[in-house]
Amino acid sequence: MERIDDRPEARLALPSAEPIRLVDRSGGRVPGAPVPAPDPQTLARLLRAMVVGRRFDRQAGALARQGRLAVYPSSFGQEACQVGGALALAPADWLFPTYRDCVSLVARGVDPVEVLTLLRGDWHSGYDPERHRCATQCTPLATNASHAVGLTYAARRKGEDVAALVLMGDGATSEGDAHEAYNFAALWNAPVVFLIQNNQWAISVPVRKQSAAPTLAHKAIGYGMPGVRVDGNDAAAVHAVVDQALAEARCGHGPTIIEAMTYRLDPHTNSDAPQRYRDDDESEPWRERDPIDRLTALLRAEGMVDDAALAAMAEEGERLAAQVRDRLAEDEAPDPESLFAHVYATVPHALARQRATLRDELRGEPDEGPLGEPGAGLPAELRGGAHDELKEV
Known part of the structure; x- marks a missing residue:
């Protein structure tokens, strides 16, 4: 197993001042990007998964308001992080999601109703983690990070080619579990990628009150691993950066922290009242950076999708929403x-x-x-x- 001291020094450089971006806010390609853009088929898959994922998210929020779910933490506006990360995983890799990452699980192929089982209060997990290579959703912040390090460390000792993607929010980086996971991942050279979805708020606490570091990605250097910043509303960039980090991890080059800059447009959960701690005007610039609109503009401009293709994606989302709605309306007698x-x-x-x-x-x-x-x-x-x-x- 390669030690961290043997890694190329270039990988331990400070993160860039500007997040990596492949598609600008108007849907044009960014020239001179440091990572190659995904191929057209992958870009189309990313758009489809975001469209379907958002419709699922909207339906889940409605079910929570109807009392069909005990609670629902929306990822509305964060679809590029949810989908870009999940679709970068290889079949043998593992996903370690949090309670907010339902869309990433759907993109990974987990039954949407099974995804919502935890949020109904029925089970700790409604799906088989081993079958889907998805750990159970983590409610305590950052506990999934250490689990991912342990799983990949054990897999390496058994000779298995496995990497893991840990999803976490900016608030999770303030937890002791996160620091322990970062430290052990770097020390053991574990093939783990930590994707921090910096949506600016940990419930009512803004990032500026959580950390004095220039960025959350800068913290990686202190543990001896690279830190990367990416535009979290650019699905192409998120996918490319996560894909590259996972490839490096599988090759024995160790873990990476990726900070994806995005924004939580919806309340923390359906029971939250964000107007008590933030102004509505704050979210408006982020609505203009919508990840679906951005990628749609690119694919339209380059002739990779047309009205028929977009209508088919929307129809798929409607079918999934209807299935979820109908299945959750069934009151089965508990066994x-x-x-x-x-x-x-x-x-x-x-x-x-x-x-x-x-x-x-x-x-x-x-x-x-x-x-x-x-x-x-x-x-x-x-x-x-x-x-x-x-x-x-």
């Missing part, structure tokens, strides 16, 4: 036995006894014996040891 699912790989006798007791109660059958040993619900191979296991517990 009490689901309390015992996904707790242990091998069910202990005591837990099996509790599950069997529950089954008996659901059938209306009284428990047998003075200590409440279950009847028919307990598997035969466990009946003899249930009493002893109970005493041990």
Whole structure:
């Protein structure tokens, strides 16, 4: 495993004063960009994923207002970060999202309803992390960062070619978990890319009150890894920069911190009141930098999409929104036995006894014996040891 001291010094240069940008605000290409632009097919995929993702986000917000979701943290306006990062991952790579990164999970191919399961309060995760190579959504800030470092470090020791993308907000960089993850990632040369979506606000705390560093990307140098700034409303640039950082990580050149400059247009969650801590005028310049409008203008100008293609993308978003709406409107009776699912790989006798007791109660059958040993619900191979296991517990 290559040590950080052996890396090219050029990778440890200070981040540029201006964020990397490939497409300007009017949809024109930026000449002399330091990274190559994605190919036309990738640009079209980015636009499609943003259009569909935004429609999903708008639908999820409506469901939260209707009481179908307990809470919803929108990523409206941050689609370039959500999609640009997720689509840069290889199939074997892992995504480590936060609670705000539902659109990135949808772009990664996770069932939209399963994505919203956490926000319904039903499960800690509604999808299979291993199947999708997506960790469970992280609610405590920055805890996903250390998990990503540990997973990739273990994968490298097993000879697996795996990299990870960690999504985090500017507020997460003020947490101790983030600093521990940065330090261990650099020390262990872990193949991790930390994508900081700097949307200017950690709930009601602006970035200027969180950090005295010139930029959040500058912090990378202190840990011994490169820091890069990118225009977080330029999907082409986000994808190109993340793709390059992931490639460097897979080649053994270690982790990178990428700061994507964007803005949180919606409230922190549907229960937030942003007018209490920021002026509405502050968001207007950012609305003019809409990532979907920017990429649409480029693809239209270069003949890569037409009205029919754009209409098809919009229609796909409407179909997905309708499916999510219909499925979340179904009130399924909860299965009490689901309390015992996904707790242990091998069910202990005591837990099996509790599950069997529950089954008996659901059938209306009284428990047998003075200590409440279950009847028919307990598997035969466990009946003899249930009493002893109970005493041990």
